[in-house]
Amino acid sequence: MMEYRVDFLIGVMSVLFVQGTSILFIALVFHNVDTIHGWTFYQLLFIFAVAMLGRSLEHTFFDNLWTLGWQYIRPGNFDRLLVRPVNPLFQIIAERVQQDGVGSFLVGIIVLFTAIPHLELHWGIAEVMLLIVMIISSAAIFLAVNLFFATLSFWMVDSLPVMYAVQGMNDFARYPMQIYGKGVRFVLTWIIPYGFTAFYPAALFLDGSGFRSIGIWTPVVAIVTLSIALLFWKRGLRSFVSTGN
Template sequence: MWRYLVLYWHFFKARVKVMMEYRVDFLIGITSNIFTQGTSILFIAIVFQHIDAIHGWTFYEMMFIYAVAMLGRSLEHTFFDNLWMLGGQYIRPGNFDRILIRPVNALFQVVADRLQQDGIGSLIIGLIVLFTSTPHLDIHWGAAQVIWFIVMIISSGIIFLAVNLFFASLSFWMVDSLPIMYAVQRTSDFARYPMNIFGKGIRFVLTWIIPYGFTAFYPAAMFIDDSGFQNVAVWTPVAALISITIAYLLWNRGLRSFTSTGN
């Protein structure tokens, strides 16, 4: 473990130096992400100018859910975004062969090979929304609540990672599963809204099949007293552990089935 921490630190420093060589691009990436997320928040704000609540959920409760989603997504987006490139930049052109001959875990190499600055934009907007919404909610931030919140954010990031890793691993059989990854990732937008506004089918899929519900709504509901979902929300860390385990098992299965495109 210590060896991989040291290796990642060297990868991390190298990626930061590369980003700093193109500082304008770095700032544009962060700013564009903030603008994109800001337009989504603006849309919700416009809707709530005409209504008081959506299925019992107020504007600031919705913003709190959104903040949890952004903070969890920022972890995955910043440190694990290179999984999106697995098929197109590694398997299809034959670059994955180079990774396999190194005496280092293949997944570690793919993950450490990129640092995505756009994720910093998600982190910034998530923090802004969090600190804007919480003063309007009846949340008492003691030490236990802060620890639980950090656990929930980390669990959210792990679930985002697990879903992407699972569908990225399909590239070992399909060469490039990017279209599937993109289609699945779009469904995560549903998790930024209360689950009880959707039908039973959507709630079932987002809770038990593609567990995006545990990336935003359920973790946020843990801190809202009258949400009625605390019994489900408390299982968020378990959902994260199960999800990443299943995804990593599929990754290992894909490695054993991998055939170089150069053959």
């Protein structure tokens, strides 16, 4: 990817710009209000950072799942993966690394270190390791959701529109769950658990959040959702019928 350096840098900088505008929007909101349901600007930045770091890891290493329908199944290219003595899911994941995720990761790091000094958090080895586990768990949940809905391509040929619709919901998880109605909170917690990609794991580190008892379950949610997605993938794989070329 670095062979074409300008293209690589444009990809990274474009993500920096897009994510930067999202942060600017939050800053503009807090220019007029002090808190949102008791949550301060820097607490929201911390939630935003956790979401961005988890999403960037998934985006960097697993983004090729988005192409399952139109690049592999529809033109018949998935057949060649099945005749190789290597797991087809691994082949799809390994065929591309998305450099745009590097830009998101850099923004996430900057936002994280901007927010932390204003939150009066105590950071020791245990807290740092816990934060890393939470970010990896966030990435695993993003992966699980994408894998689950990408698997629908085995029946729909291309589930990209569904994936886009579901992916748009993850923006809700960057804000405190209290600002949403019970229905939205239920969906983001128990149906499509995007709440565990940002808000709940971030709340684990914030005193008085009232959600620490839920946030501690983030790694378990990641394991469960990823297991369900993998089982669904295997079910889809057994149902696959070649479309030909």
